[in-house]
């Protein structure tokens with residue numbers, strides 16, 4: 001009987017990367033590792049995503065101090081990157097621990113957030129392309145994420161970069177008193 005994982009792997013053709021055209025390069029954006037001084041901008045952009053109710057089940061707004069602590073707790077294997085435009089930081093993305101048990105060391109969870117006014121300009125794509133390269137360099141085998149089925153921009157971005165749906169967690173959490181489904185996606189590297 002064929003190994004379903006192999007089938008999946010072949011379908012995604014992991015050796016063919018990049019399987020999509022490169023991200024638009026017209027914006028003058030630099031992607032670099034985040035530092036503690038970026039905590040305020042990261043919190044601001046994260047809070048926009050939280051307030052928009054399209055990105056996360058989190059509803060608690062973050063502070064600079066909380067994000068500093070978060071950055072300090074990240075290991076080299078799970079970095080945070082920021083997208084920097086002439087005006088400053090306009091987006092961030094991170095590799096996160098998927099599960100602290102060692103048997104899941106080859107899997108990373110991801111986050112990506114672009115400032116409201118800068119969405120739809122290819123910055124999410126640039127950040128995610130960067131994250132995929134960083135994950136490969138760190139020896140990860142797979143990236144996973146959880147998103148809302150109604151996050152059109154997120155879904156378009158993830159599909160574009162080669163993530164495929166795994167399944168839906170029904171009524172995984174509440175947003176403003178309503179149960180919300182969460183779609184899980186993965187990308188074999």
Ligand SMILES: CC(C)(COP(=O)(O)OP(=O)(O)OC[C@H]1O[C@@H](n2cnc3c(N)ncnc32)[C@H](O)[C@@H]1OP(=O)(O)O)[C@@H](O)C(=O)NCCC(=O)NCCS
Pocket residue numbers: 049054055056112113114115118119120121122123124125126146147148151152153154155156157160
């Ligand atoms: C989701 C998010 C990171 C995408 O980043 P972005 O910079 O806006 O997206 P990009 O401009 O790189 O676009 C990536 C793809 O999505 C498509 N897209 C962008 N916005 C879209 C929208 N509102 N509806 C449908 N498709 C959209 C683009 O056309 C592009 O696809 P293409 O390459 O096939 O043309 C960004 O919108 C964001 O930060 N949203 C709030 C936070 C969030 O939802 N984070 C993800 C949590 S799971």
